[in-house]
Amino acid sequence: MLTKDPGLGREGTIGMASQPEAGRSAHAYDSRDVSAVLGNSAVLGNSGALGNSGNQSPVTLSPKAQRTRARLIKAARAVFERDGFLGARVADIAAEAGVAHGTFYTYFDSKAAVFRVLVAEALAMIYDTGSISGDEPDLTALQRIERANRQFIRVYREYGTMLALMEQAVTYDDEVRDIRLAARHTSVERVRRSIERLQRDGSVPTELDPLIAACALVSMVSNFVYFWLVLEERAHDSEQAVRMLTRLWASALELTP
Numbered sequence: 001m002l003t004k005d006p007g008l009g010r011e012g013t014i015g016m017a018s019q020p021e022a023g024r025s026a027h028a029y030d031s032r033d034v035s036a037v038l039g040n041s042a043v044l045g046n047s048g049a050l051g052n053s054g055n056q057s058p059v060t061l062s063p064k065a066q067r068t069r070a071r072l073i074k075a076a077r078a079v080f081e082r083d084g085f086l087g088a089r090v091a092d093i094a095a096e097a098g099v100a101h102g103t104f105y106t107y108f109d110s111k112a113a114v115f116r117v118l119v120a121e122a123l124a125m126i127y128d129t130g131s132i133s134g135d136e137p138d139l140t141a142l143q144r145i146e147r148a149n150r151q152f153i154r155v156y157r158e159y160g161t162m163l164a165l166m167e168q169a170v171t172y173d174d175e176v177r178d179i180r181l182a183a184r185h186t187s188v189e190r191v192r193r194s195i196e197r198l199q200r201d202g203s204v205p206t207e208l209d210p211l212i213a214a215c216a217l218v219s220m221v222s223n224f225v226y227f228w229l230v231l232e233e234r235a236h237d238s239e240q241a242v243r244m245l246t247r248l249w250a251s252a253l254e255l256t257p
Contacts, residue, residue: 072103
């Protein structure tokens with residue numbers, strides 16, 4: 001089980017000193033500009049997500065520099081998962097990546113900067129779990145829901161430690177909170193649009209509010225998986241969990257074959 005890793009207000013760390021800029025909403029990002037926060041698939045690639053705090057975008061770097069940045073991101077994840085945010089040091093990340101200490105600052109301003117990139121990368125993976133709409137004509141709506149739930153659990157297992165650190169950081173870091181909200185808004189909008197398509201197809205009752213349903217269903221799955229895999233509330237069989245989550249989705253939507 002992971003322990004709390006609170007932030008500190010010193011330079012280069014995530015801390016309470018971080019405040020919204022004047023005239024800027026505390027939740028500045030929404031689903032309309034989520035790509036600016038999470039990056040896009042071309043940027044994510046092998047170089048990691050494009051975050052707000054990196055010194056250079058990977059798409060403007062030479063191939064060699066992109067490889068170095070990718071090694072730093074991979075090393076940072078290993079160090080954060082091993083030592084937590086407070087225990088991690090830039091020197092440790094550079095050593096893990098096999099580069100000089102000063103090389104780190106060519107690509108990132110601080111360990112907080114690379115942490116935010118990792119958060120964006122993890123969320124892009126966790127919420128890019130496909131749609132429940134009719135994009136795959138060979139699958140029924142129920143099969144698409146089951147596939148999405150299975151993939152969500154699989155990716156959450158892979159990124160569980162980073163996601164646990166993120167959930168702690170959202171309470172004291174504005175940028176991490178904005179990235180977190182942007183990812184959730186994107187997921188909710190995707191599900192909402194899928195529900196509306198199912199309503200047009202006659203598979204879901206039209207009196208069901210698609211936005212409220214999407215918010216509730218996304219929360220159900222994400223909170224269940226967080227308590228299960230991160231807080232280790234109790235053990236569950238993965239396939240049984242997938243089947244039950246899918247059944248609850250179908251029941252909530254009153255989904256007809």
